[in-house]
Amino acid sequence: MTRPSVVTFPAGRPAESPAHRFDAFAAAERVAQALLPDAAERDRLGASPRKELELLRGSDLLPLLNPQEHGGGGGSFTDALLAVRVIGRADASIAQLLAYHYLHLTNALWRAAPEQSAALSRASVAGNWFWGGASNPRDPESRLTAVADGFRLTGRKTFASNAALADRITLRAQLGDGFAVLVVPGDREGVTHGNDWDAFGQRLSESGTITFADVRVDRDEVLGDPAAAPPPRTSLVVPFHQLLIVNFYLGTAEGALAEANRYIRTVSRPWQASNVEKASLDPYILEHYGLLDVELRASLALADLAAERFEAAVARGNDITPDERNVAAGAIYAAKVHSSRTALEITSKIFELMGARATAGHHGYDRYWRNIRTHTLHDPVVYKAREVGNYALNGVITPTPLYS
DSSP states (O other), X not given: OOOOSOOOOOOOOOTTOOOOSSOHHHHHHXXXXXXXXXXXXXXXXXXXXXXXXXXXXXXXXXXXXXXXXXXXXXXXXXXXXXXXHHHHTXXXXXXXXXXXXXXXXXXXXXXXXXXXXXXXXXXXHHHTOOEEEXXXXXXXXXXXXXXXXXXXXXXXXXXXTTGGGOSEEEEEEEETTEEEEEEEETTSTTEEEOOOOOOSSSTTSOXXXXXXXXXXXXXXXXXXXXXXXXXXXXXXXXXXXXXXXXXXXXXXXXXXHHHHHHHHHHTOOOOGGXXXXXXXXXXXXXXXXXXHHHHHHHHHHHHHHHHHHHHHHHHTGGGOOHHHHHHHHHHHHHHHHHHHHHHHHHHHHHHHHHOGGGGOTTTOTHHHHHHHHHHHTTSOHHHHHHHHHHHHHHSOOOOOTTTO
16 A cells, blocks of 8 residues: 555644744644655655755744744744644654754853843844754863954864754853853854764754864854853753753654554554454554553643743743742653653554554654654663652752753
């Protein structure tokens, strides 16, 4: 049977999502439906996702989080999270591109001084900028050195997600005895992209190495005052990162389960001893599909609750307290643990429900598992579970820079 080019996805739109002049949900659905028909083939080729990035640029999703007064979409963080989830149903790599764009843009705007932030936001909208980052905390820190006309940047980072295609790169660098957060153009002289991402999953996520060789950094590209304590709301950057990950994991799980649903109903054959006419009536398939559906529903509910907690924390701005921050972080990390386990389980177990023929290479169903397996290894969920337990038992979330 010929594989249809479009899978019908779950509705997935929150009932209480606020109305904006730009419908991020509809835009994300259009992107997802454009990505899905050749998702398996693009995954096999593993080419740089330049065409996919242009699809994102043309969707108006890149400026979603920029304020309307700057020409942006004026969307909520919930809108951005849902857009990432919807695109994840079709292509986890491209969902990651969009997720990390939102992360690095937000980090820059929150770190910058107010006038600097507004200028960056307006320029980003005007140029339809795509944002990347280079701040892997497990690598040696990049170094920023003051010179007569500004600064010079040197360093090398792995897992520099989005950076190879980014118009602007947000990164952290050592400056004297402290640190600075800065923004540099992705094509500035001295910036070199390794183009060496070679994992078996997330193959289109542009997560290779980046090198900074005596790169010029202007004074206005250093965000805020490096000598001052960071604005309190920047304590929400890492939880936001984690919540973005939750949503592209769940989008991937939704996409995998939707594919399994279609395949079981239209392609799978009943087992000889099942005594049923269709695979979709096999009691074992019904039970196990039902259990996967239950786990997914639970994970989605945790993710939506975490988004509510995050929005409430963001609304506090720089008046947020550590306890208020941890209420949001605790909900997000619980969702992270559950979504990681759920996505791994669904993307693996769908094969037991679909049958041996579903492993044929032309289907490309293995990409769902490969994508989740690859990304979850970069952020060990066992440590997130420990944080959830510590918060539940002791009311404490142990700060780990760029992780918790």
